[in-house]
Amino acid sequence: MPDVHLANDIFGVGWSPQAEDGALLKKIVGGPGSTSVRASFGAFYTAISAETVSTLAANAPYGITYSSPAPPLFATPFINAADGTNNGQPFSYTFARLNSSRSNPDSDINWAAFEPISGIPGYDIHNHTPYTEEWALSVERRAGPKTVFGASYIGSSSHRQQVLIEPNPGDPAFCLSLRTPRTPTANQWTSHRTSARKLIPLNRR
Numbered sequence: 001m002p003d004v005h006l007a008n009d010i011f012g013v014g015w016s017p018q019a020e021d022g023a024l025l026k027k028i029v030g031g032p033g034s035t036s037v038r039a040s041f042g043a044f045y046t047a048i049s050a051e052t053v054s055t056l057a058a059n060a061p062y063g064i065t066y067s068s069p070a071p072p073l074f075a076t077p078f079i080n081a082a083d084g085t086n087n088g089q090p091f092s093y094t095f096a097r098l099n100s101s102r103s104n105p106d107s108d109i110n111w112a113a114f115e116p117i118s119g120i121p122g123y124d125i126h127n128h129t130p131y132t133e134e135w136a137l138s139v140e141r142r143a144g145p146k147t148v149f150g151a152s153y154i155g156s157s158s159h160r161q162q163v164l165i166e167p168n169p170g171d172p173a174f175c176l177s178l179r180t181p182r183t184p185t186a187n188q189w190t191s192h193r194t195s196a197r198k199l200i201p202l203n204r205r
Contacts, residue, residue, distance in 0.1 A: 008043065008044050010041070012038070012040035013040075016032070016037075017029045017037065029141070034141065035142070036139070036140045037138070038137070038140075039137045039138075042135075043133050046131065048127075048130075052162065059122075061096040062096055069087060070085070078090075128160045130160045132156055133157045133158075135154075135155050136155075139151050
């Protein structure tokens with residue numbers, strides 16, 4: 001919903017300039033009512049899309065959305081068709097306490113029912129209502145009983161629009177570096193022999 005103190009504001013002015021006979025401005029603007037100048041400005045607010053907010057309804061632990069990690073069979077939606085892996089039955093579902101928070105966690109929640117969590121959408125409570133400013137300027141000059149010349153300029157600028165931001169972005173350079181096998185140094189081999197009592201390869205995958 002829009003902020004309660006906001007309202008769509010629209011302002012407009014109109015002016016028909018006049019000049020004394022014999023003046024240069026008289027030749028430009030013509031007689032009374034021959035030229036008009038109009039200008040307007042408006043700020044228009046919009047409501048946050050309900051679809052945007054509703055995506056948060058299934059966030060753990062207040063809801064659950066199941067996505068199969070591999071193609072299942074229709075008759076067994078929680079079992080992978082290829083290898084028979086049972087991903088567990090997430091339903092039926094026990095809702096978390098409504099008064100639970102970071103300072104008052106719900107210790108009865110079985111987080112294993114929600115994992116793995118591949119991604120959770122969030123909405124910043126400090127967001128403001130999106131709005132657009134629009135302005136227009138027009139000049140019209142009558143050149144005869146049936147002819148009018150006009151020029152107009154219309155502009156707009158939008159603010160506080162909704163955007164998607166990745167709060168935990170990956171490091172492309174680091175991800176690409178994992179594709180290149182690394183050869184451990186002598187000190188690394190010695191360290192692992194000492195601590196683990198066996199040879200442990202250090203290549204990352």
